Amino acid sequence: MSRFTPLVALALLLIASACQPADPAPEASEITLYAGRSASLVEPIVEQFEAATGITVNVRQGGTSALAVALLEEGEASPADVFWAQDGGALGAVHKAGLFMAMPDSIANKVPAGMRNDAQTWVATSGRARVLAYAPDRVDASELPASIFDLTDARYQGRVGWAPTNGSFQSFVTAMRMIEGEERTKAWLEGMAANDAVAFTNNSAIIQGLADGEADMGITNHYYLIRFKDGDAAFPVEQVFFEAGNTGNLVNVAGMGVLNTSEAKPAALRFVSFMLSNTAQEYFGNQIFEYPVTNGVTTNERLIPMDSLSTLQPAIDLEQLDDLDGTLALLRDVGLI
Amino acid sequence: MLRTLKAKLAGPRPVTLWPLGVTILIVGAGVLGPLAYLVLRAFEGDWASVQALVLRPRNLTLLGRTVGLTAAVLALVIALSLPLAWLTTRTTLAQHRWITLVGVLPLAIPSYVLAYTLLAATGNYGLLTQAFGLPVPRPSGFTGAWLALSFYTFPYMFLNLRAALLGLDASLEESAQTLGYGTWSVFGRVVMPQLRPALAAGSLIVALHVLGDFGVVSLMRFETFSYAIYLQYSAAFDRVYAAWLALMLIALTVAVLVVEAWVLRGVTLHGNKAGHHRAPRPRPLGRWRIPAVGFVGGLALLSFVLPVGTLLYWLVRSTPSLANLAEALLGSTSVALPAALGASLLAMPLAYYSVRHPSPLTQTTERVAYLGYAMPPLAFALAMIFLSLLLVPAWYQSIGILLIAYIMHYLAEAIGPVRSALYQAPPRLEEAARTLGHRPFGAFVKVTLPLLQRGLVVSTAFIFLAVMKELPLTFLLAPAGFQSLALRVWSFSTEALFDRAAPFALLLLLFSACFVGLLLLTRGDKA
16 A cells, blocks of 8 residues: 555646646736747747746647637636737727727837727737739749639639638638628638639648649738748749739738736736837847838838838728628638638 | 445455546546537537538538548558568568568657658658759648558558468468469468458557547648547637537547447457467568569658658758757656556556456446547547536646546556556465455555556556657647647648758657657567
């Protein structure tokens, strides 16, 4: 008995202690971040934050939409302190459910009015545009479509890559529903599926897939390709915008909000504030090649200036992009998710 | 009732029953509880919407793809492993040990790592194009999933077939030959029928792997049930539909188990009594020698050399962060160790009572443990999440739930080695100790436990290594901030960041190699 019991006790103790939720330290030196952006984008800047503040960030990595729905399901029991979404739509959905706290002016005023919602419950951390990436060795410039709606043409059959399960794409569908209406959006989605669009799980995979010949063109966010080119100038993929004002050129934001239920609000707000600091904006702008959202940092010279981008993008109020449920229902309805 | 049972179990001497009771409770609650709750969850909501979910045409497509993939993998696995097993047991090629090794080494590459290397090697911009100017089209979708799963699982079939071929009595084959049958006829009429149990057992393992696989189908983007469950989780978080998909996958798994039992019904093999058993004389291959060596070499090239080469190619191109590597290694180890200890400890009473005091109760408990092992991990993990949210919300997203899931999943694997050790520990020793005045439990601890040490160490090591490379349970149940080698490889691979995945994949490979080494050692197979 004597030799056996301690072993059992030890094992039980191990399991039991592992089951304890992490203690909220008195001065909240730990926060939990629900990150709906790729791990490779999140990690470097989170590490900088940890080094600068001594606050540990526990990251739950996942799809933006999944994490938004998880927050809605978890409600008050959610361990999350900060939600970092890769699109305004998911932020809108969480805001609509009343789960975000209002941020103080000192943080909200760091970004211009269009880059946060009126209630100041979320702020943008960076901006990004939707583009059409393509493989020039298989796509002639004359073949490039003027509108995203052209992609359902027979001549693009089986050649277009997309990521129907990805948050940026889903937010884009929400925007399309608002701009073009439910019917036209549904018809486009069905047309794309019928045209054998190649489904990838995320934007990086689309870009890599274009280089590898899995698809000839792909609808994605603007900064992924630039990151690939940064590591390998000869990377055989290019990207273009659709014609000016086309829905395919949607400009969206990545952004974050602090949960009402957070027990570490000061640390969580510090995290948000850090993401709007010059250090972080510099990182988003010059290493991820997104558009900075504060005045302190200028757009990287490899991007077209924000002014030109404004003339290309379709008119939309990002705050209206909160009907995530409707978009998911539509995607389910057409059998894409 | 309890008294009669106790009397029945006890036999002439009283038996301590509480460890068995506790074990049955834990295993029953741990395996059946989540599954039962999964059913409850699935029927949540109004009947009309449940009907709509169940009758979605998409489910039929998923079923077709899942079954189709399983059948295709089985076919390729048999086509690869049967000739290889024959070559290594019946021909002069068997003297060359590396040939047997070809049938075992791919086990050292976790299936999702294999999928990752297939992706990273091919395509217009992959390794083969960049290094050799060979633009091999990327095998994503069905082809990719089929190849990766076949290369990964064929060793299981090979080991089964090889053991069966080595165990066959050569005199049967030789008599057939004397009666004028040629090599092919002997193989078809004498050898094949006797291989049926090995084929069935191997097919079961392969089928369970394919049904339960998540890493390969998600990286290859081939929509089977597992991948669909994952998509519902990552893209929609539609829990009720995910629960239904999980139930459908479980039903399919149960169907496979039933079919296997049906195929094996009434199979008995005679003619290999110990002592009369003799290995057949190895056959020279003659002009078939070159094609045979070509076959084995090609297999080695595709299933081992190419994956490892690809890994090294991308490793050279990566700038590994030692801190991240250490964190992932620590994460993997910190769950693998307690899970392995827990599973072995739980396996001990189960194995003990089923060997020393077998009863319907112990048998049933063991079957439940096997059910936990056969359950597709993604479905099991989902059930765990649901149940933990219902019963102990505080445990939701805690390491504890992850550990419980590992233990329930791997328990069946831990029972085997402990049971073998028990068979070798004579019960008389324990009885002698009791005659000397020790209480039953004391006798077990003093006498039998030391004899079980080797078995316990082996099962702990097995589970430890298995958990190190486990992906689907870890993926769904890991708490925020938890990193492991498997999660790293998977997440970088899905982003097509092949260079960044390489160092983590290589570390995993080292652990898996230990797993294979252990497997070979314990099988006593001097490959």
